[in-house]
Amino acid sequence: xxxxxxxxxxxxxxxxxxxxxxxxxxxxxxxxxxxxxxxxxxxxxxxxxxxxxxxxxxxxxxxxxxxxxxxxxxxxxxxxxxxxxxxxxxxxxxxxxxxxxxxxxxxxxxxxxxxxxxxxxxxxxxxxxxxxxxxxxxxxxxxxxxxxxxxxxxxxxxxxxxxxxxxxxxxxxxxxxxxxxxxxxxxxxxxxxxxxxxxxxxxxxxxxxxxxxxxxxxxxxxxxxxxxxxxxxxxxxxxxxxxxxxxxxxxxxxxxxxxxxxxxxxxxxxxxxxxxxxxxxxxxxxxxxxxxxxxxxxxxxxxxxxxxxxxxxxxxxxxxxxxxxxxxxxxxxxxxxxxxxxxxxxxxxxxxxxxxxxxxxxxxxxxxxxxxxxxxxxxxxxxxxxxxxxxxxxxxxxxxxxxxxxxxxxxxxxxxxxxxxxxxxxxxxxxxxxxxxxxxxxxxxxxxxxxx
Amino acid sequence: xxxxxxxxxxxxxxxxxxxxxxxxxxxxxxxxxxxxxxxxxxxxxxxxxxxxxxxxxxxxxxxxxxxxxxxxxxxxxxxxxxxxxxxxxxxxxxxxxxxxxxxxxxxxxxxxxxxxxxxxxxxxxxxxxxxxxxxxxxxxxxxxxxxxxxxxxxxxxxxxxxxxxxxxxxxxxxxxxxxxxxxxxxxxxxxxxxxxxxxxxxxxxxxxxxxxxxxxxxxxxxxxxxxxxxxxxxxxxxxxxxxxxxxxxxxxxxxxxxxxxxxxxxxxxxxxxxxxxxxxxxxxxxxxxxxxxxxxxxxxxxxxxxxxxxxxxxxxxxx
Numbered sequence: 001x002x003x004x005x006x007x008x009x010x011x012x013x014x015x016x017x018x019x020x021x022x023x024x025x026x027x028x029x030x031x032x033x034x035x036x037x038x039x040x041x042x043x044x045x046x047x048x049x050x051x052x053x054x055x056x057x058x059x060x061x062x063x064x065x066x067x068x069x070x071x072x073x074x075x076x077x078x079x080x081x082x083x084x085x086x087x088x089x090x091x092x093x094x095x096x097x098x099x100x101x102x103x104x105x106x107x108x109x110x111x112x113x114x115x116x117x118x119x120x121x122x123x124x125x126x127x128x129x130x131x132x133x134x135x136x137x138x139x140x141x142x143x144x145x146x147x148x149x150x151x152x153x154x155x156x157x158x159x160x161x162x163x164x165x166x167x168x169x170x171x172x173x174x175x176x177x178x179x180x181x182x183x184x185x186x187x188x189x190x191x192x193x194x195x196x197x198x199x200x201x202x203x204x205x206x207x208x209x210x211x212x213x214x215x216x217x218x219x220x221x222x223x224x225x226x227x228x229x230x231x232x233x234x235x236x237x238x239x240x241x242x243x244x245x246x247x248x249x250x251x252x253x254x255x256x257x258x259x260x261x262x263x264x265x266x267x268x269x270x271x272x273x274x275x276x277x278x279x280x281x282x283x284x285x286x287x288x289x290x291x292x293x294x295x296x297x298x299x300x301x302x303x304x305x306x307x308x309x310x311x312x313x314x315x316x317x318x319x320x321x322x323x324x325x326x327x328x329x330x331x332x333x334x335x336x337x338x339x340x341x342x343x344x345x346x347x348x349x350x351x352x353x354x355x356x357x358x359x360x361x362x363x364x365x366x367x368x369x370x371x372x373x374x375x376x377x378x379x380x381x382x383x384x385x386x387x388x389x390x391x392x393x394x395x396x397x398x399x400x401x402x403x404x405x406x407x408x409x410x411x412x413x414x415x416x417x418x419x420x421x422x423x424x425x426x427x428x429x430x431x432x433x434x435x436x437x438x439x440x441x442x443x444x445x446x447x448x449x450x451x452x
Numbered sequence: 453x454x455x456x457x458x459x460x461x462x463x464x465x466x467x468x469x470x471x472x473x474x475x476x477x478x479x480x481x482x483x484x485x486x487x488x489x490x491x492x493x494x495x496x497x498x499x500x501x502x503x504x505x506x507x508x509x510x511x512x513x514x515x516x517x518x519x520x521x522x523x524x525x526x527x528x529x530x531x532x533x534x535x536x537x538x539x540x541x542x543x544x545x546x547x548x549x550x551x552x553x554x555x556x557x558x559x560x561x562x563x564x565x566x567x568x569x570x571x572x573x574x575x576x577x578x579x580x581x582x583x584x585x586x587x588x589x590x591x592x593x594x595x596x597x598x599x600x601x602x603x604x605x606x607x608x609x610x611x612x613x614x615x616x617x618x619x620x621x622x623x624x625x626x627x628x629x630x631x632x633x634x635x636x637x638x639x640x641x642x643x644x645x646x647x648x649x650x651x652x653x654x655x656x657x658x659x660x661x662x663x664x665x666x667x668x669x670x671x672x673x674x675x676x677x678x679x680x681x682x683x684x685x686x687x688x689x690x691x692x693x694x695x696x697x698x699x700x701x702x703x704x705x706x707x708x709x710x711x712x713x714x715x716x717x718x719x720x721x722x723x724x725x726x727x728x729x730x731x732x733x734x735x736x737x738x739x740x741x742x743x744x745x746x747x748x749x750x751x752x753x754x755x756x757x758x759x760x761x762x763x764x765x766x767x768x769x770x771x
Contacts, residue, residue, distance in 0.1 A: 097732040103521050104737060121735055125521030205606065212626060213713040265626020265716065268607075270600045281606055331521075408734035416718065424628050424717030 047084045047338050049073065050099065050109035052091040061297040064364040072345050072356060082337040084111065103127055103331065110332035111341055113324045114158055116149050116403040117216035117411065122327070124407070124448035128157040129328040129335045134343025135159075139371070142349065146370035149402040150325060152449040158325035159346045161360055162367035164288045165321045165392060165400045166221060168192070168310075169273070172303035174203030174283040185307045189253055192284075192310045196262035199283030205276070207262040209285040210254055212423065213271070214415050220320055220403050221286055222418050226250035227318040227401060228311050233414060233439065234451055240443060242414070243436035249312055251421045251428040258422050265423055274298045288322065289396075292388045293366035306388055308396045321400035323367065349373070358383065368397045406451055413438040507748075514742035519735065531742035541743060543718060544726035547632065551722055552700040555636045559696050560689075562644050567651030568681075581652075585645035592642065592703075596710025599638045600625070603711075625712050628719035635704070635711055635720050642707075643699065647692050654688030655681070690762040694755055701751055723747055 055066035066088070073084045087109065089098055095115070102108040103125070114122060122128050132140070132155045140147065140156065150158035175181075178198045186192040196207030211218040226232070231246025257263035269276035273291060276282040278299050286309075295302055311317050326346055328338035345356060357374035361367040362383025369375040375393075378384060384393045406414070417435040420426040478486070514532070517525040535541055570581050587595060602609045603624035611621040624634040658681065666676045705724040708714060714721035714729070721729075723743070731740035 097728075100732050100735060104518075104735075122521075125519055125735065126523075127521050212715070214715045214718075215713060264605055265623035266603070266605060268604065270597065270604065279607075412729075412734075419715055419717040422717075423626060423715065424719070426717070 045082045045334075047082060047110035047332065047334060047341065048087045049084050049111040049341075050087050050089050050094070051113050052089055052094040054088055054090070059298070061293055061364070065360075068356075068360055068364045075352070076341060076344065080337075082334060084341055103329070106331060108329055108331055110334070110338040111326065111328055113161075114327045115216070115324055116322060116405050117220060119150060119158060119405040120407050120449060120451065123152055123157055127327075127329055127331065129330045129332075129339040130155045130157060131159055131328065131339050131342050131347060132156045134340045135347035136349045138349045139347045139353075142371045142373050144372060145402070149405050156347075158327045159342050160323050160325045160370040161346060161357065162323040162365065163321050163361075163370045163397070163400070164290055164323045164367055165319045165397045166224060166286060166288050167306050167308055167319065167392065167396045168208075168284050169277075169287050169291055170284045170305045170307070171203075171205070171277050171280065171282060172305060173280055174199055174205055175305070177204060177280075178202040178283065182305070185305070186310045188310050189312045193253075193257060193260070193262055196257065196284060197260065200262055203280070203283040205281040205283055206264040206268050207283050208257055209267055209273075209276075209282050210257065210263050210422075211286070212264070212266050214419050216411060218418060219406075219411055219414050220322055222250065222254065222414075223404065224309060224318050224320040224401070225253055227320075228309070228315040230316070233404065233406065233410060234443075236452060238443070238450070238452060240436050240440045242417075242439060243432045247417075247432050248428045251417060251432060253312075254418065254422040255425075255428060259425070277302060277304060289366055289368060289389075289392045291366075292386070292392070293364075296366070306391055306396075308399065317399040319396060319400050320403055321368075321397070322403045323370065362389070366392075368393055368400075404451070407442075407446070407448070409442045410439050410451070413442075510741040511745050513738050514745050516738045518737040521735070524738075527738070531739045532746070534739060535742055535746060540718075540721075541723070541726060544721050544723045547719070547721055548701060548704075548723040550632060551636060551704065552697060554633075555639055555700050556693070556696045558636065559640050559643055559647060560692060562640055563647030563692065564651050564685075564689075566644060566648040567655055568677075570648060570652055571655050581648075584648055587642045587644075588646040590642070592706035593710045595638065595642050596707050599634075599641075600711055603634060626716050628717045631712055631716055631719045635707055638707055638711065639700075639704065643696070647696065650692055651685070651688060654685050657688075658684045686762060690758070690764065693758050693762065697754055697758065698751055701747065701754075 049069070051066075051069055053066040053069055054062055055070065057063055057066070069086055073086055077083050094113075095118075099108065099112065103122075108127070114128075119128075135156060143160070146160050146163055147156055150156060150160065170185075175184075178195075179202060180195060180198060184191075184195060186195050192208065198207075199205070200207030211221045223233075226247045226249075229244075229246030229249045231241065231244040231250065233240070233242050233247075235241045254263070258265060267276075268281040269279065273282070273285050273287055274294055276285070277295075292306075295304060308317060309319050326342040328335060328342050332338045344353070346353060354371065354374050354377055357369050357371050358378045358381065361369040361374065362378040362381070366389060369378050379393070384390050413435040417431040420431045421428050515526060515528055515530075517527045517530065566584060570577055570584075590598075601607075605611065605621055605623050605626070608624070610624055614622065622630060625631050662680045662684075663676055666680060671679070702724055704722050705728055708720050708722055708725045709728070712720040714725045724747075727740050727743045727747070730736045730743060
């Protein structure tokens with residue numbers, strides 16, 4: 001049968017209808033099977049950028065942050081042939097099933113945001129495109145240690161837009177009710193538990209709130225307590241060192257806080273720190289710099305304070321530093337353009353690129369800038385003039401250490417140890433030992449990028 | 453011209469009736485079959501795309517090691533072998549077993565009790581029925597978030613209620629010895645309205661005359677229930693038992709996710725949650741598929757056991 005040229009056989013009506021039905025079915029089942037419910041991959045010359053900032057949110061801070069993304073994309077589209085389109089994915093499904101199923105079925109986004117805890121999963125899965133060729137060499141140096149956990153074999157695979165150190169926020173109303181003053185701000189773990197105990201007894205709310213739900217975030221908020229005693233999950237050579245005095249000490253701190261009723265077993269106000277502080281339901285809460293903007297927008301009248309994490313006897317101050325990054329997908333139909341977008345947006349030395357970081361970290365949100373030049377520019381513009389931002393920048397951030405990039409099995413072992421000791425009342429020694437053994441067994445067969 | 457026109461008319465004329473037998477009309481039975489098929493087609497398509505195909509893919513996937521981002525390696529029964537040596541999975545199966553064994557009978561009894569209560573002709577019953585059914589209209593995640601506030605240690609209504617009885621405040625979702633029961637309580641609250649309606653429909657099928665005859669014979673309400681309601685409700689009970697068992701095993705994920713995230717200390721990490729974690733947190737799609745397939749097998753076995761125990765919902769003893 002001739003297929004080309006004049007002699008081609010004209011298709012029958014039945015064939016045309018059948019073919020159309022087949023195409024429609026294929027078109028419909030593609031996204032259905034992937035579970036995404038919509039096109040995500042580059043179509044034509046358009047790149048999809050998935051983020052979780054809702055432009056229709058009732059929260060004005062969130063709307064402002066969504067607008068920042070729209071502005072970045074608008075600037076790019078004005079000067080480039082390949083267009084970028086924002087695609088909002090609600091936070092819970094963004095970090096849950098949505099993105100992983102999309103990538104697993106080949107319909108993932110071209111550009112997306114990634115947290116450090118998830119970095120290795122995507123890196124080892126071959127999803128992350130190399131951004132280095134699209135960055136200015138000077139910009140790599142400008143980022144400095146902020147890039148450490150996003151680099152594999154000298155190549156940059158994620159560009160951080162923010163740096164978020166953890167500290168303890170306290171509620172001045174509860175603080176005063178408990179008869180505490182600024183002079184009582186604790187500098188040691190014992191002092192922290194004492195203050196928490198007084199707040200619980202007299203402040204009328206939870207004394208000290210630690211994260212209680214198992215997950216990457218809980219691990220992130222706990223690591224710093226272990227680091228303060230000099231402990232770690234893995235040492236510099238990749239050996240498992242979790243079964244240490246420092247890890248047991250860190251687990252004991254959270255266990256004691258819960259056992260003595262100082263820290264609640266579940267977070268007040270279903271985890272909404274703003275509501276809990278407004279209602280006086282919590283005296284202290286371990287949280288991050290992002291709360292500065294949340295309080296500023298959501299409760300400008302609220303009086304609160306913030307102090308750096310206290311240290312154990314003989315320990316050294318440390319805090320965990322998190323933050324999201326721009327990434328490009330190797331699965332994109334145009335990975336080069338997707339990677340170029342990331343480099344163009346945040347990884348150049350020109351004023352616009354630096355200003356984007358400045359406006360994100362000190363305009364629409366409250367963060368420490370991951371770039372030295374942006375930090376300098378933001379400081380010059382008064383972004384860190386408020387007492388809280390100044391404290392974060394000058395006192396809390398300097399002891400910061402990036403959130404580790406452990407694969408899921410390592411995360412789960414640590415998470416189980418935290419949960420079992422904090423809420424299950426199990427012995428810290430046995431749980432630290434069990435977690436160390438699990439990690440050690442896993443590390444024997446682990447293949448992938450370095451965990452350090 | 454006219455002769456040509458006549459030839460054309462002749463050519464276009466329908467063939468003589470004698471040459472072609474008349475077209476047979478479809479029988480009524482066939483027409484009904486076609487109509488039924490057309491009505492079932494959309495549902496059948498949905499079932500194929502959303503249930504049968506994914507189930508088939510899941511079974512196939514269970515024989516592969518999947519990296520999570522597109523690489524597949526055939527490992528045969530490797531995932532199943534791993535499953536039998538995975539203490540976390542068996543721990544989650546133990547949590548699931550506790551959940552099923554407690555939740556199913558409680559939900560059954562509460563729904564049946566409510567169904568019987570709602571059948572009574574008392575003023576305002578329509579309002580109560582609607583109120584009891586309302587939770588089922590919510591999404592499980594929303595229900596979970598609502599109860600998260602109600603279980604709040606400081607401000608939650610749950611502690612206010614127990615406080616009225618002189619009981620000290622409890623950590624409903626933070627205490628491993630309480631959390632599973634709290635999740636069961638929310639599940640029963642969420643589902644009882646739906647199964648109440650199912651029981652109500654079953655109760656309405658029982659002819660009134662049976663009760664009237666029993667009353668004339670002097671039977672007590674308990675005897676009427678035992679001799680009339682319970683045996684005649686067997687098909688409904690069978691349906692409810694199967695549905696609640698399957699729901700207890702598979703439908704718990706949303707609640708656990710929104711209420712406790714599997715905590716505290718894995719106390720509410722039911723099998724469905726563990727499978728979710730393996731697939732979407734750890735990216736172990738092949739292993740998660742093997743666990744899912746195993747869970748389906750468990751449900752088939754349980755359904756068979758229930759079928760045998762309730763004699764398939766038949767009224768008689770099947771003799």
